[in-house]
Amino acid sequence: MKTTFVVADDHPLLLEGVKGVLREIEPDAEILQATSYPDLLSVLSQDIDFSLVIADLNMPGMAGLDGIRAVQSKRPEVPIIIISATESQKAINKTLECGVAGYMFKSFSQDQMLKAVETVLEGETFVPDANTEMFSGDEFADDRKTDFGAAALNKLPMGVVIVDKSAQVLFMNNNASDIFAQSDGVDVGPTGVFRTAKVGETKNLHTMIADAAIDIGEDEDREGGAMIVSRPSMRRSFSLLVVPLPDEDDISSDEGKVAVFINDPEKFNEPPTNVLARLYGLTEAEARLLQGLIVGKKLETFADEVGVSMNTVRSHLKQVFRKTGTNRQPELVSLVMNSSAYLASSPVAVEDDDYE
Template sequence: MKTTFVVADDHPLVLEGVKGVLRAMDPDADILQATSYPDLLNVLSEDLDFSLVIADLNMPGMAGLDGIRAVQLKRPEVPMVIISATESQKAINKTLECGVAGYMFKSFSQQQMQDALEAVLQGETFVPQPGAQMFSSDEFEDKKKPDFGAAALNRLPMGVVIVDKGANVVFMNNAASDIFALNDGVDVGPSGVFRTAKVAETKMLHSMIADAAVDLGRANEEDREGGALTVSRPSYRRSFSLLVVPLPDEDVTSDSGNVAVFINDPEKHNEPPTNVLARLYGLTEAEARLLQALIVGKKLETVSEEFGVSMNTVRSHLKQVFRKTGTNRQPELVSLVMNSSAYLASNPVQVEDDYED
């Protein structure tokens, strides 16, 4: 079976250096490359038997341990080796605790890299001796302050991407990562830039981002407009809708980006758990199941068939749901739930048909 390696690093010299080591180890191997974590996740979405992933610790899109976790979630069966300029014991320990198969320094010679990679391919864990430089990085502090903002964004069922004025991705939530993995109209290019499948749409998106990123020190706040954009999909599914929103300068650092892009996939319907709906509105289990079905666009006839109950029973449950939620019509009912805290507990589901326009 042919060997397939993946190398990910946003520094061209390091990228080519590692690829050179791999070619020396196996001249016939396929070597795929990436220059950002979103790009790497797209590569790993391919239906290939990867032998090894070698990735920089910090790249555009994600940083540190978050990138490692995303890769392992995508392809847990593939061993991963980290390559980093950070030579501290804390960095080594933290990455190994995440389950990586090895850790290499960028200061390694080609022979040292080859020895490390061969050890990993033989099923060993490669652990280097820490260097003299002990970088002080918040990522590896023993008492690291929890990133509650990122954790909260990851609970949202819609995609959230934070970019700088050049549309470089500096953060994405879990939903956005799933959308990019579809490779269906929006993605992150090799250099870490947020783009679309069409040049004209990409230009419009980048223009909105640049407009929203105007420095408040040089412009009025009302000049930071952002905008909304519909992005077509090669699959011909319904278009993504993007909302570009400026973030207050005081909430971000100069190198963290100050524009948020919200991505909605109309093909995904968010389905709040029935227990959450029941508790919020005092519903019975049957009423909560009905409400859950209506939220994802199912018709009453379909609910009757799937639940194995008569239409009279379904209509009776619906009347009770209307009464308990203080609504009178189905659109009003769905809007109520989608604007409630139940939305944060939603699970995205694909609904191929039977939704109402």
């Protein structure tokens, strides 16, 4: 079986240096490369048995430790070596706590890189000696609120991207990463800038972001915007909502961060039946019916799928209306989609109660 390595870095010289080390280990290996975090996710989406991933911690869109975790969740069986210019013990510890197989410094010589890669390929963890005089970067700050915030954003059913006034990506949640990996209308360019497939749409997006980021006066609030982004695949367009984020601690700053929410109409998120039952006091059958209505199923279709009569389905629907305080199906679906149930994209554990 042919050996396949992945190298992800946005610096051409370093990229070639790492590839040279890998060729010294396995001359006939296939080496795939990526220059941004979305590129890396796209490469890892291929049906290939990868032997090793070497990724730059701070390449465009990587979002530090959250990026590492997302890469690991995508291909947990593949060992990862992180390469970084940060040489502090805190940086090393924080990264290794994520479960990576090794940590290399960008200042490493070719021989040092060779040793690190060989160690990991032998099934061991490579831990370098830290530079005790160097402080770690902000991405390793002891701010648990940042971790909590990222975890919360990763639960949202839409893509969330945090950018600065120049549309430089500072953070993306898991859904945004998956959307960018498709390269179907929106992506992150080689320099880490959020862009679209069409020049005109990109210009419009960047204008919205700049307007949302810059404070235009003491009595004026920063404004966002909304737009539709077309897709080369001809699938239904993305809808983007640009929202200014609250100013940070530095109140003298006239620039802020901006959140861009990406909705993919092709993706349906079904709230788990146990969550629906818990929130609205539904029986299991009523919750299954509500789940079907949310993804657009007709009553007749649902009745055929579960093998019950239309009279039974209508009876269940009447009870769902009563328990949710609604009268029509559109009102019912809107209620759920604006509730906490819609945030549960995977089953959530609840106590086994009798929902009758």
